Amino acid sequence: MAKEEKDVRFSKFGTVSFTGVTQVNDFIDYLEQGKLMGTKCKDCGQKFFPPRAHCYKSLSKNMEWFEVTGKGKLVSFSTLRYGPTGFTEELPYTIALVDYGDYKVFGRIDPAVADPDGTLKVGMEMVAKTARTSNGQLTYVFNPA
Amino acid sequence: MSRVAVIGVGQSTFVRSYPGSIRELAFEAYSEAMKDANIQNADIDATVMCSAPEYDKQRSPAGVVAEYLGLNPQPTFYVETLCSSSSTGLKLAYSLVASGLHDVVMVLGFQIMSQLTSNESQERMGRGADIQWESPFGTMMPAYYALHAQAHMAKYGTKPEDLALIRVKSATYGVLNERAVYRKPVALEDFLDPQKMGGPVASPLRVGDCCANADGSSCVIVANEEKAKAFCKKPVWILGIGSATASVNMGGRESLTGLSVGIEAGRQAYKMAGITPKHIDVAEVHDCFTIAEMMAIENLGFAEPGGGPELVRAKETYKEGSIPVNIDGGLLSKGHPIGATGGSQIRTIVRQLRDEADNIQVKDPMFGLVHNIGGVGLYGNVTIFGRE
Numbered sequence: 001m002a003k004e005e006k007d008v009r010f011s012k013f014g015t016v017s018f019t020g021v022t023q024v025n026d027f028i029d030y031l032e033q034g035k036l037m038g039t040k041c042k043d044c045g046q047k048f049f050p051p052r053a054h055c056y057k058s059l060s061k062n063m064e065w066f067e068v069t070g071k072g073k074l075v076s077f078s079t080l081r082y083g084p085t086g087f088t089e090e091l092p093y094t095i096a097l098v099d100y101g102d103y104k105v106f107g108r109i110d111p112a113v114a115d116p117d118g119t120l121k122v123g124m125e126m127v128a129k130t131a132r133t134s135n136g137q138l139t140y141v142f143n144p145a
Numbered sequence: 146m147s148r149v150a151v152i153g154v155g156q157s158t159f160v161r162s163y164p165g166s167i168r169e170l171a172f173e174a175y176s177e178a179m180k181d182a183n184i185q186n187a188d189i190d191a192t193v194m195c196s197a198p199e200y201d202k203q204r205s206p207a208g209v210v211a212e213y214l215g216l217n218p219q220p221t222f223y224v225e226t227l228c229s230s231s232s233t234g235l236k237l238a239y240s241l242v243a244s245g246l247h248d249v250v251m252v253l254g255f256q257i258m259s260q261l262t263s264n265e266s267q268e269r270m271g272r273g274a275d276i277q278w279e280s281p282f283g284t285m286m287p288a289y290y291a292l293h294a295q296a297h298m299a300k301y302g303t304k305p306e307d308l309a310l311i312r313v314k315s316a317t318y319g320v321l322n323e324r325a326v327y328r329k330p331v332a333l334e335d336f337l338d339p340q341k342m343g344g345p346v347a348s349p350l351r352v353g354d355c356c357a358n359a360d361g362s363s364c365v366i367v368a369n370e371e372k373a374k375a376f377c378k379k380p381v382w383i384l385g386i387g388s389a390t391a392s393v394n395m396g397g398r399e400s401l402t403g404l405s406v407g408i409e410a411g412r413q414a415y416k417m418a419g420i421t422p423k424h425i426d427v428a429e430v431h432d433c434f435t436i437a438e439m440m441a442i443e444n445l446g447f448a449e450p451g452g453g454p455e456l457v458r459a460k461e462t463y464k465e466g467s468i469p470v471n472i473d474g475g476l477l478s479k480g481h482p483i484g485a486t487g488g489s490q491i492r493t494i495v496r497q498l499r500d501e502a503d504n505i506q507v508k509d510p511m512f513g514l515v516h517n518i519g520g521v522g523l524y525g526n527v528t529i530f531g532r533e
Contacts, residue, residue, distance in 0.1 A: 014281020022277060049396060050278040076299070076401050078291035080283065081345040084268035087283030095282055097292060097395050104396035108282050117348050122299035139281075 015133045016086040023053035026065065031138040034130045036068040038103060049103040068105060071125040071145045072098035077109060079117050090134055096142050098126045110141040120144070149242045150373035150380035151530070152249075153182025153366035154492035158324045159480040162259035163360035167201055168213035170362045171255045174488070175214050178251070178364035184376055186214070189366070190247035192221045193238050195230035195254040196484030199269050200261060210253060225484075227273050228433065229519030230254060231363055232487030232526035236386050238367045248372045254489075255362040256482035266358055273520050275393045287355050287434065289395070289521040291347035294436035296401035298349060301451035305349055308435035309336040310457050312353045312477055315432065317463070319478025321504050324489075326359050326480030354435040359480025363488025365495075379499040384512070385420075385529035387413025391522055398522075402451075404437075406525025407444035407516060414527040415446075418512070422446030425529075426510035427497045428468060429490035431518040432475040441516050442470060445527070464507060472505045487517040487526065498532045 008020030009028040030037040040047045041055035042062045049068065054061055077096040080087075087093075094109035094116040105128060109116050125145035133139050155177025157163075163170050179186075192214075194207035203209055207223040226233040231254030238250040258266055267285040274284055297303045316331035331353060335342040342353025373380040389409035392398055399405060415421060422445060430441035439453040447468045448456040456462060462470040473479065473493040476486060494513035496502045515528045 010277070015283055016281060018272060018276040018280050050275075050394060076292040076296040078288050078295055078350075079348040080285070080288050081347065082267075082285075082287070083264070083283050084271045084285045085262075085264040086268060088264060090283065093283060095284060095288055095292070097401065104398075106279055106282070106395045122296060137281075 012138045014137055014139055015090060015135060017137070024051045027051055028138060030065065031130050031140065036128050036130055036140045037065045038068055039063045040066045047102045049105050068100065068128055070100070071127055072100040072105065074120060074122055074124050074126050075099050075104065076122055077116065077120050098128065098142055108139070108141050110143045113143060146243045147245065147369040149239050149367050149369060149383045150377065151365055151383065151491065151495050152368045152373050152377040152380055153178040153184070154364065154495045155181055156324060156363040156485065156489045156492050157361050159326050159359040159361035159482055159489070161326060161357070161359060161480070163257055167203060167206055167255050167257050168210050170257060170360060171210045171253055172214060174255070174362035174364035174485070175253060178366050182366045182376060184249070184366070186216055188376070189216060189219060189249050189251050191219050191241060191250045192216050193224055193234040193250060193252045194221055195224045195234040195252065196256050197225055197227050197230055197273070200266065200483070201257050210255065226524040227519035228431070228481065228483045229487055229517040229524045229526050230484045231365070232491070232515060232517035232528060233388070233519070233524065235365060235367070235487065235491060235528060236388060236526060239383055239386060242367055242369050249366065249368045252365045252367070252488060253362065254485040254487060256484040257360045258358040258482060259360050263358065278394055285347070286521065287350055288347040290434040290436050291350040292395065293401045293440060294349050297436060297439065300402050301454065303439065303454050305336070305351070306333065307454040307457055308354055308439060309333055309342070311432065311435040311438050312342065314463060315471060315475045315477035318472045318505060319474030322474045322479060325474045325478045326357055327478045350434060350436065356433050356476040356481045359482045361480065361482030361485040361489070363485040363492060365488050365491050379532070381495045381498045381530050381532055383528060384531045385414035385416070385418030387411060387417065387527045389525050393520070393523055403440045403444045404518060404522035404525060406522050407441055407518065407527070410525040410527040411445045411516070414529045418529040418531070420512060420529065424512050425468060425514045426512055427472070427494065427507045428470050428514040428516065429473070429475070429493050430470055430516040432471055432477050433481055433518070435477065437518065438471065438475065445514065445516060464505060469507050487515065490515045490517060491528070494530050498530055
């Protein structure tokens, strides 16, 4: 009998991916199509980012995907000058948290943003877009709106 | 329910690189606590072993350490909540004693971090966060706390100098602590020198804002009221214990200007002890970074939200101030051997409440508080201690 192939699409996410198997692997296909997606519970309407396969409020797997669009507010950011193993070649890079109201999204600032510490301000409006990491993996980045 | 007291405390010297294994390191704290309590192994009914995984190769270290300390056949429990492991261990020990199941329980925290490079240990710590959704971005502990510092600065006008003042205070007491890793004084001007405390790590945090990894062990022995009074002249009572968790993913946090686990654990502990922040005479808070101490003094009610910088500038957190905080040097000076840290904080407060704190003794303290955080505000324990 042929061995069942494992769905390890999630190993394409981020500079270093630490897990390949998840029930929200379609997130990766959406990233490849240029879409940043979260999930929404069809029973109670709760939106989740990062996306989840289950809703703990409705105790269900009755989820649908929604696209993260529009502007969010920059909650905070930090530029790393020192990094963990696996990331040191990308230094410096800037991480950030952006608030979309119903949910918040954690990620990186677009490396194309010059002098992020000088130009970014907490509270400013940001937009997210899909991107590739320096080693060709899938990711998303934030830019000032 | 029986009252529960601490009857013995010990810790190793915290060092950058311990020349030995975890069992040998654990022995150092164990032997000090056993001499302090003046009891024998036969008096101990159970042990709780605390460390964070993956810093050394030993799996299920509780059995190895129990054997080395001659604590077979007593049952042992392995407890892990990252940097708050040993205060979580204390909560388990408290429960085991208060329930009547055991009379005397030992909590042993240990960590050897020096077998990894600094980048490797940052990678381990980064994986203490959400490995599916955050670690792939290259996160690490200083960067997560930097997000909190940035948010605190934006909301309250906190300055990098306010954070530096916390390190200056820490170093003032680190100089006095023979068990600390970092024992040199630090001046505010050192933060202007990128070769010294001013080196950038994760904006706005600098080298001087961060504690150092360390190897170390700690030991706390607790007993029920009958045994405590039989064994111990100065039992220190556990009056309140609060614990909380929060979302691993930063996206799940209401705000980054404080740690919700610190607020919630503190609320529970004050309620159980029947006291308010004003009653606390001396506190040990989890200052893995300067911003962590700033948030802790606000989250515990020593200052209003946003009032931390003013309290710090007024030196109210020094030994002579209204609320002495981390006057053993804190994690910033002692170093942070993850699994051992909570027990070391408890040791400091117990010695204060026994009037045995030597050169850092505050005058006649009645109530002491320990605030110990695991991960980036993922786990939080607040414990309130008092004397007779």
